[in-house]
Amino acid sequence: MVKKVAVIGAGVSGLSSLKCCLDEDLEPTCFERSNDFGGLWKFAETPKDGMTRVYRSLVTNVCKEMSCYSDFPYQEDYPNFMDHEKFWEYLREFAEHFDLLKYIRFKTNVCSVTKRPDFSETGQWDVVTETEGKQDRAVFDAVMVCTGQFLSPHLPLESYSGVSQH
Template structure:
């Protein structure tokens, strides 16, 4: 049974994962590389390196009823099709995240069946953590890190995973 779960990313998918884990008997710890939650919904005048940004006047094209969590509704006084600032304000109400920078995450399946997660705190000190599972919610608007050499057998896999992932990442830019 999986108990401790590392959730990588505090955007909408990471927050949804954090919210769902306790219902499944899992204890989540979220790692976010910025000091903010909300992921793409946090507008930035100047985009951060290797990250996309929404535009200042963006309004969502899905209704708030379709976008909200089933047990965490968006306030009734919010417009049906919200400006990005309202979405971020709503997401900030789910403040369960750990402010830290993820350095790397690697499986230790052969020995323990768990994951080693190494982080760096604000003071630059590395910390090692062990988790039973990892949920990667780093978003699809960042450049991928493909540590395929860490997964035995990828070189003999029938499909060239690297080319597919790189071409998908290039198409999104």
């Protein structure tokens, strides 16, 4: 029986997780709350979804040889250090090359991930999602959380005296 995997987030790690699932003959479904893949690398002048995004003048500070997927090198004509548009283009090429987009459900929020009542026997999870106001529930054998570390800012302002929290 093919194992079903929920992948939450279609950014850099979500895309690579989708590919790894397919490499292992698993059946992935990716849930992405925005209308496109790329996570924080998808530039938006004024993000409406509250997500952190790259800024207009961003250029990577890691060379292309160290920032590519191990099984999908950058094209030779790519610059050593890329602006956000070129990096997002690379993500698009990766997603299209491995035919990943068909596994992504866009504009879908994950509402909850809970162990099923028989989890100790099956290891399965209940995943509740919402797409355009309609809730859905599905059972998965595994869940990969690929939401990234930049979703919500962590500002330890209480650690610094004299810093206003307003």
